[in-house]
Amino acid sequence: MDAQDVLNMEWNGDDAQELDQEFQGANDAVEIDIDSDEDVPPDDSDEGEDQDQEICDADIYGSDVEEEDEFAGIDESLAAVTHKEAVLAVALSPTDRRLFATAGQDDAAVLWCIEEQKSGSLNCVQRSRLEGHTDSVNQVSFSHDGQYCATGSYDGTVKIWTAATGALLHTLEGPTKELEWVIWHPKGHAILAGSMDSMAWMWWAPTGKLMQIFAGHAQGVACGCWALAGKMICTGSEDRSVIVWNPRQGTPQQHIKQLHENNIICICSHPDAPIIVTGSEDATAKVVHIETGRTLATLGGHMESVECVAFSRPAAGGMLFLATASMDGKVQVWDGKNFDLRCAINDHFERGGITGFKWLPPPASSYLCTASVDRTLRIFNALNAQCLHVLSGHSNTVLDLDVQLIDAPDTGANPQICVISGSDDNSCKVFVKPLQPGAAQATSVASSAAPVASMNATEVPPAAGPSSAPAA
Numbered sequence: 001m002d003a004q005d006v007l008n009m010e011w012n013g014d015d016a017q018e019l020d021q022e023f024q025g026a027n028d029a030v031e032i033d034i035d036s037d038e039d040v041p042p043d044d045s046d047e048g049e050d051q052d053q054e055i056c057d058a059d060i061y062g063s064d065v066e067e068e069d070e071f072a073g074i075d076e077s078l079a080a081v082t083h084k085e086a087v088l089a090v091a092l093s094p095t096d097r098r099l100f101a102t103a104g105q106d107d108a109a110v111l112w113c114i115e116e117q118k119s120g121s122l123n124c125v126q127r128s129r130l131e132g133h134t135d136s137v138n139q140v141s142f143s144h145d146g147q148y149c150a151t152g153s154y155d156g157t158v159k160i161w162t163a164a165t166g167a168l169l170h171t172l173e174g175p176t177k178e179l180e181w182v183i184w185h186p187k188g189h190a191i192l193a194g195s196m197d198s199m200a201w202m203w204w205a206p207t208g209k210l211m212q213i214f215a216g217h218a219q220g221v222a223c224g225c226w227a228l229a230g231k232m233i234c235t236g237s238e239d240r241s242v243i244v245w246n247p248r249q250g251t252p253q254q255h256i257k258q259l260h261e262n263n264i265i266c267i268c269s270h271p272d273a274p275i276i277v278t279g280s281e282d283a284t285a286k287v288v289h290i291e292t293g294r295t296l297a298t299l300g301g302h303m304e305s306v307e308c309v310a311f312s313r314p315a316a317g318g319m320l321f322l323a324t325a326s327m328d329g330k331v332q333v334w335d336g337k338n339f340d341l342r343c344a345i346n347d348h349f350e351r352g353g354i355t356g357f358k359w360l361p362p363p364a365s366s367y368l369c370t371a372s373v374d375r376t377l378r379i380f381n382a383l384n385a386q387c388l389h390v391l392s393g394h395s396n397t398v399l400d401l402d403v404q405l406i407d408a409p410d411t412g413a414n415p416q417i418c419v420i421s422g423s424d425d426n427s428c429k430v431f432v433k434p435l436q437p438g439a440a441q442a443t444s445v446a447s448s449a450a451p452v453a454s455m456n457a458t459e460v461p462p463a464a465g466p467s468s469a470p471a472a
Helices: 003-007 014-024 057-061 445-449 451-457
Strands: 079-082 087-092 099-104 109-116 122-130 137-142 148-153 158-162 168-172 179-184 190-195 199-204 209-215 221-227 232-237 242-246 251-256 264-269 275-280 285-289 295-299 306-311 321-326 331-335 341-345 354-359 367-372 377-381 386-391 398-406 416-423 427-434
Touching (some): 079 122, 087 416, 099 137, 099 148, 099 427, 122 158, 148 179, 158 190, 179 221, 190 221, 199 221, 232 264, 275 306, 354 398, 367 398, 367 416, 377 416, 386 416
Parallel strands (some): 221 264
Antiparallel strands (some): 079 427, 109 122, 148 158, 158 168, 179 190, 190 199, 221 232, 232 242, 242 251, 275 285, 306 321, 354 367, 367 377, 416 427
16 A cells, blocks of 8 residues: 555544543543552663763754844734743643643743733733642643643643633643653543653543553653544654554554664654654654554655654645754655655754744644744745744744634734744743735734734633533
């Protein structure tokens, strides 16, 4: 079976919903209680440890930009909030467009609410301070329905908070080392996390019960994703391997060893087909069929580590893209069907490496926003590699971002882009820009802030309680 045949296959998303409903039911769910260190699967992270010279942070993230900063003193953000130390992660609520969360190196996370002032400017009001972690909070995310907010920390725990009130619901424990990533099930309330203890962990968030431990990697689990709309789990590790898991049994379906020549650091899944893409410190990305374990394509062209990979989110019948972003400052955009290179985006090149990016949702699914060591974020049209906006204002590396579309102030006008960003300068900034290129110069702060008022009017109703079935 070739790649084109795979991409033409159809997959039933209802199976993913059934899986999440199975997680919800107490009768079939596997619940694990850990009472002592003896119950934890053995940590074999020292086995097969890479003997190569250790890579330091400066090698990966680079040093401060030494050349003259053309955006020095220019701050295009409409609002900002601060932590006592670096802001490591940010997230926008998928249902309440005024609500966002930040997580920091100061061991805390905060829920914020965006408010419009009479002057037309924006103000961010602290709604709840999410405290209780004992080390840096490096992960924050909302569940698909906006009901819960999860925070993950280097202290090895995940905390589940009620988004509406900021109340702590559960502390999820088990990992013996720091957490690297935390992701929600795309249609439900199962939550998955990867740890440097060489394992991935899955809990049922509404009850706090540990459902599954995925043990099989020899070193830290650096990345993970839900595949086939939540039917399968894929994890990538510093041991250079990928494991495809059955989430019901916790058993490996495929163990693809030595996939890369160096650590695997990012992973994403195809929206429909049984395909994942991995990015590595070896400067390549791999396209892998998760049912056969076969590598369908090796995507080169980068000169440094591939920090982020992601498929776009097109509307039905829209064009699918894959983007890979690297510490070499380049974004490469690939055709999501045959994985041919469509264009290379070089605006960050020789200015600073790219720490991450996000695709915009439909109807702007051909646009993406990047975050960089060069202290800027940039919005690009992937169809032609055109840079629409440079979002300046940070004074240090931009570590994380999130994006959403909001209604334009004029009825029938194109939507606007809301971007939030977390930085090493201890701040999170809020940017609002028009989707149309060239409109940025003529758009005032007041008119850019106006969509917040319309966001309040179109807010999605609160989600149902914890016992409700996940949305289809």
